[in-house]
Amino acid sequence: MDKNTPLSSFSKWISPIHFKKAFEQTENLKQDYYTKKLTTEAYIKMLLFAQLHETESLQAMSDALLDDDFQKTLGFDSISASQLSRKNNEVAPTILATLFLDLVCQIKAFHKKQPNASMPLKVIDSSTLPLNLTNYKWAKFRKTKAGAKLHLKLVFMDKHTVYPEKAVITPAKEHDRNQLEILVDDKEAMYVFDRGYVDYERFDRMTDEGYFFASRLKKNAVIREVHSFSLPPESAVLSDKMVYIGSTQNRAENVFRLVEVEDTKGNVLRLITNRFDLSADEISDIYRSRWAIELFFKWLKQHVEIKHFYGMSETALQNQIYIALITYCLHVLIQLETKSKRSLLRISRWLKAALWKPAYLWLRRFENQTVP
Known part of the structure; x- marks a missing residue:
């Protein structure tokens, strides 16, 4: 020019x-x-x-x-x-991964300039991109299907600004839990992920190593109550407890916090976390922020070209x-x-x-x- x-x-x-x-x-x-x-x-x-x-x-x-x-x-x-x-x-x-991470660093620089910046909220999830088995045999994961999976860590700055911080691309057969070790790498952050990542042994390891998280327990998860916390009258939370999770054969050694809330359809959600310093309503709000990554994946699929390769x-x-x-x-x-x-x-x-x-x-x- x-x-x-x-x-x-x-x-x-x-x-x-x-x-x-x-x-x-x-x-x-x-x-x-x-x-x-x-x-x-x-x-x-x-x-x-x-x-x-x-x-x-x-x-x-x-x-x-x-x-x-x-x-x-x-x-x-x-x-x-x-x-x-x-x-x-x-x-x-x-080459492109390096350029992507460099842009992430530039975004982080803006984040750090914000006054009173709190502990960053980082949401982890994955999205499967369906592929034609005839053309993408290397990505086969079922008899008649192929697909790739984008495992992502998203930083939630505020309701106006979120950005991807780390991405791992694998064939769709790769289980989400296998990527948690790669995506969780910052002890100064709060991690949020859905029940697909539930792993009691890893929850213990994250807690012992000083990582904070909030997740959702599966409906059939076994819990043993240790203590029940009182809730303020204006709280939207159903219950707030200290619990052990897991059965005799598969259980976590650490004690965790279980917060029960209702979703918009009236279903009860059981949220598990190792944070005891926040209110139950704050834990609920943190988990609700997980929807930011769903909106991110929706944006990608609607407004850039990752449906046709x-x-x-x-x-x-x-x-x-x-x-x-x-x-x-x-x-x-x-x-x-x-x-x-x-x-x-x-x-x-x-x-x-x-x-x-x-x-x-x-x-x-x-x-x-x-x-x-």
């Missing part, structure tokens, strides 16, 4: 990405050794453009290069779908998922930089409308904060 040309909205949006880091990894891995024009950097920019527009195929991505501004951004005027396919299967997912290899699939996570993080960084209360969907729509226009025209839309 000419130095006298105003920065485009697209260039502003991707500016937090440290392409220098990607270039260093690319050099070490010799990813662009025989590449003439579709470098790893150009590939990343094309994939980000495709995620933003929810482009469903490599051919559609190739056709998008009819746009003069897109050509100027990439430095070439055409690329075939077959070339894109080869690059998609060649780029090491570790551009390649059938494990490498291609991982690259596309990391690009989707990078897209989300770039939206969050703009939201934090502009101190906007706008939804990420609104931010994305404005960006697409002003993609090749000067960035200041896009950013000007954030100045009026009266409309959500």
Whole structure:
């Protein structure tokens, strides 16, 4: 781009990405050794453009290069779908994973600047992405089905801002509990996860090692009450107890806290935690924050392209998922930089409308904060 040309909205949006880091990894891995024009950097920019527009195929991505501004951004005027396919299967997912984690660090820097920042709330869950067994035999997990699973740790800053902090991509047959050891790594955080992660031995280990958590017990879980705590009259909690959990054959050695609450449908939820310093209502509110990760997965599936994959290899699939996570993080960084209360969907729509226009025209839309 000419130095006298105003920065485009697209260039502003991707500016937090440290392409220098990607270039260093690319050099070490010799990813662009025989590449003439579709470098790893150009590939990343094309994939980000495709995620933003929810482009469903490599051919559609190739056709998008009819746009003069897109050509100027990439430095070439055409690329075939077959070339894109080869690059998609060649780029090491570790490169995109590194860029994703770097963006996470930038988001954390904003978080740390917040006055009176409390212990971060980190929600853990997974989402299965269904795949065609004929094309994705490496991801088989049932007789007639294939799938990949995105295991995720999401940081809940407040109701306006959440962001993915760590991701693990596996075939769908991988059990959620196996990833808990990888995703729980911060003793200065409070972890929240659903009953699919219940493991008494791991609960003991987390407690002994100083990790805090809140989870939901299965309906058939055996409990033995040690003590019942009194509740304030205005509390929405049904009961608050100190308990041992598990049967004689399978039990936890530590004592835990059991908080019973009703969900919106009137069903009783049994919440288990190793936090005794919070009120029962605070424990209930913390667990309700788990829905943030459900909304995150819903956002990904509706507003970026992870329903149609551009390649059938494990490498291609991982690259596309990391690009989707990078897209989300770039939206969050703009939201934090502009101190906007706008939804990420609104931010994305404005960006697409002003993609090749000067960035200041896009950013000007954030100045009026009266409309959500």
